[in-house]
Amino acid sequence: MPIVAIESHEEAKVLQMAERFAALNDRTLWHWSVTEGLRRVNGSDSAYNTTRIEDALRHIEKSVANSIYVFLDAHRFLDDPVVLRQIKDIASKTEWTHRMLVFLSAKLEVPEDISRLTARFRPSLPDAKRITDILNEEARKWQQNTGERARGTREAIGVLIQHLGGLTEDDVRRLARMAIHDDGHVTASDIAAVLKAKHEVLAASEVLQLEPGIPDIEQLGGLANLKRWLKVRREVFMNPSPDSPLPAPKGVLLLGVQGAGKSLASKCVAGAWQLPLFRMDFGALYQKYHGETEKNIREALAIANAMQPCVLWMDE
Numbered sequence: 001m002p003i004v005a006i007e008s009h010e011e012a013k014v015l016q017m018a019e020r021f022a023a024l025n026d027r028t029l030w031h032w033s034v035t036e037g038l039r040r041v042n043g044s045d046s047a048y049n050t051t052r053i054e055d056a057l058r059h060i061e062k063s064v065a066n067s068i069y070v071f072l073d074a075h076r077f078l079d080d081p082v083v084l085r086q087i088k089d090i091a092s093k094t095e096w097t098h099r100m101l102v103f104l105s106a107k108l109e110v111p112e113d114i115s116r117l118t119a120r121f122r123p124s125l126p127d128a129k130r131i132t133d134i135l136n137e138e139a140r141k142w143q144q145n146t147g148e149r150a151r152g153t154r155e156a157i158g159v160l161i162q163h164l165g166g167l168t169e170d171d172v173r174r175l176a177r178m179a180i181h182d183d184g185h186v187t188a189s190d191i192a193a194v195l196k197a198k199h200e201v202l203a204a205s206e207v208l209q210l211e212p213g214i215p216d217i218e219q220l221g222g223l224a225n226l227k228r229w230l231k232v233r234r235e236v237f238m239n240p241s242p243d244s245p246l247p248a249p250k251g252v253l254l255l256g257v258q259g260a261g262k263s264l265a266s267k268c269v270a271g272a273w274q275l276p277l278f279r280m281d282f283g284a285l286y287q288k289y290h291g292e293t294e295k296n297i298r299e300a301l302a303i304a305n306a307m308q309p310c311v312l313w314m315d316e
Contacts, residue, residue, distance in 0.1 A: 001119040002091035004102045005110050008123050010168050014104055022068050031070040032056050053077045057086040066098040075105040084113050091117045131164050131172055138176045142184050152186030160186055163195050166306030171201050195276050207285055207300040208278045217272040220265055230272045270311040278304060279313045
């Protein structure tokens with residue numbers, strides 16, 4: 001494909017991947033930014049007067065080199081008809097000159113004009129093993145700096161690893177450092193701070209509200225069947241068996257008249273299972289423009305998925 005669109009906050013990680021890819025395919029790698037213009041990676045070469053993207057694309061079109069060009073934060077210029085025409089002209093000659101244009105931004109909408117010429121790629125997020133490795137690296141740094149060994153119960157470390165899921169490596173490292181480097185001891189308060197910071201990193205405040213002060217299940221009067229059900233079903237929700245012939249359950253429907261205690265019971269689910277509670281604000285989701293409400297719901301559910309394990313409370 002002549003064009004690749006990459007959505008990622010991790011510029012350094014993607015550039016390292018691009019370096020490896022260029023080396024394997026015997027190509028030179030260039031990157032462009034609005035501050036530096038076109039510069040060759042791992043080299044002293046630079047293209048004169050290419051800080052404007054139009055000039056950079058004009059330089060690339062005239063070049064006969066089989067190179068890879070990574071454009072940083074070029075999403076702001078992709079709706080310009082001149083820029084789009086230049087990109088299409090370069091892509092049309094890819095059979096003769098094997099140039100690849102890579103657009104890297106944290107959020108990237110590919111215009112319809114070039115969507116059929118574009119491959120989309122999103123780097124994978126670290127899994128539980130990689131998160132564990134990062135935690136161990138930060139624990140070793142703490143020990144080197146202080147001479148003391150970092151501490152934490154197996155349960156606390158396991159919960160921390162779960163809550164660091166769904167983030168980039170850079171964010172995992174920052175939050176792991178925050179949990180360890182204050183006192184070298186991973187506690188419940190560290191996990192709560194990490195969860196709050198993760199919520200802010202994912203910019204979820206408008207559509208998903210992190211509910212503080214989750215009540216204990218014993219504060220819920222009556223509803224003995226619900227309490228028993230929560231105790232029995234916790235393991236099925238949290239650790240579904242891959243061998244089970246039945247799909248894992250996803251939710252609970254609480255139905256009753258106003259004042260029956262549905263909202264309190266929802267909060268107590270999170271308290272009983274020791275999970276964070278997020279409330280979906282439907283007032284923030286609904287928009288008057290066509291398709292915007294659906295888009296907001298998809299984004300809210302994607303954020304909730306990244307915040308798992310959690311309880312998502314959808315009221316009314």
